[in-house]
Amino acid sequence: MNGNEKITVVINTYNAERHLNACLEAVKDFDEVLICDMESTDRTLDIAHSHGCKVVTFPKGEHRIVEPARQFAIDRAENPWVLVVDADEIVPCALRHYLYEAIQKPTGFAAIAIPRKNYFMGRMMHSSYPDYVLRFLKREHCHWPPVIHASPEVNGRVIKIPSARQDLAFEHLANDTVADIIAKNNTYSDYEVPRRRKKNHGIMALLCRPAFRFFKSYFLKRGCLDGLPGLIHAVLDAGYQFAIVAKLIEERQEKRHSS
Template identity: 80%
Template sequence: MNGTQHISVVINTYNAEEHLKAVLEAVKDFDEIVICDMESTDQTLDIARSYNCKIVTFPKGNLRIVEPARQFAIDKASSPWVLVVDADEVVTPELRKYLYDAIQKDDCPDAIAIPRKNYFMGRMMHSSYPDYILRFLRRSKCSWPPVIHAAPKVDGNILKIPASRMELAFEHLANDSVADIIRKNNTYSDYEVPRRRKKNYGCMALIYRPAFRFFKSYFLKRGCRDGIPGLIHAVLDAGYQFAIVAKLLEEKQAKQG
């Protein structure tokens, strides 16, 4: 359908039944869909089979993050191009057409960063847009580190879709509650601690890092336009930074004691 160029959609899953049907419906016209499942116990695999997805398994073990399974999933794709989609992200028809048009051109970049629309308390958050994520990749030119929040490493050119092209943005279906965000912040901050040990934060970091994150989210990134949800989201962003620094200081105190 698209000449000699093909795109595989790669989706990592773990108990992803809530949004998976909508996600798969949006990508069913790509050349291949690879589901890399981390031993789901819900209806995830039944839904994937109903869409004739290629299913591979990555042992979950004690993992609470997806990054260790990213490269494994990409390696299982058969197309030269991969679009990595989370199990709660919808690809618009406009984005699909844009990507297929791009790979037909001789000057196509080796990776494309795609904006994403995020939602909280029922509304799109200005403070979280464009939230660029590097997800469209020439498979032979990328590698994905197994580290939380890591972006793929690309040996080549990278293009960013303009933020003004909102019709090309991923639609993030997750509409996390305050409790969800607090829970995720706790999990993610655990994984951030080993990454930031060399920073050697002092006590003042408990104040200036959360304060700057709040300022960035609420003012610089226009969260103030989002009313009460924007204010709450900015405070939660600040709390994430506080948790990281507090855990680092806790670890330092334990070593000194």
């Protein structure tokens, strides 16, 4: 379909029943839809099978993040191009048409970064747009590191969809609550600690990193246009940075006391 070049949609899942029907309905017209499930215990697999998806399993084990399963899933796609979609994201029809048109032309790119609309307290956040995610890839030219928040490593030219093209942006349905964000910040900051152990963060980082993140989110990225939700979101962003630095300092203090 859609010319000689074909696309596989890859969706990593774990207990993703909440938005999966809507997600799969939006990608049904791609050449292949592959679900890589991390041993879900809810209705995720039933929903996937009802949509006729190809399903593979990645053992969850002790993993609390999706990145270790990304490359595993991509390697099992049948087609040369892959569109990696989260189970709480919607792919607009306009984006599907754009991607198929792009790969029929001799443009020489290996990946496309796609903007994403994020929501909080029921509204799209200016401070979180365009939130580019590198998700459309030539399979043989990419590698996805098994590290939290990692982007794929691409051997080739990467292009971006212009941020003004909001009609081509992923719709992120998560609309996380304050409690959701705090819980995620706690999990994600745990994974950030090993990555930053070589940085000798102290009291200045404890104060300055959260302050800069707040300034960036609320002013530079125009969170101030989002009213009270924008203010709350900026404070939560700052709290994430505070948690990372505080955990690094705590770890260092514990080592000193134990020695």
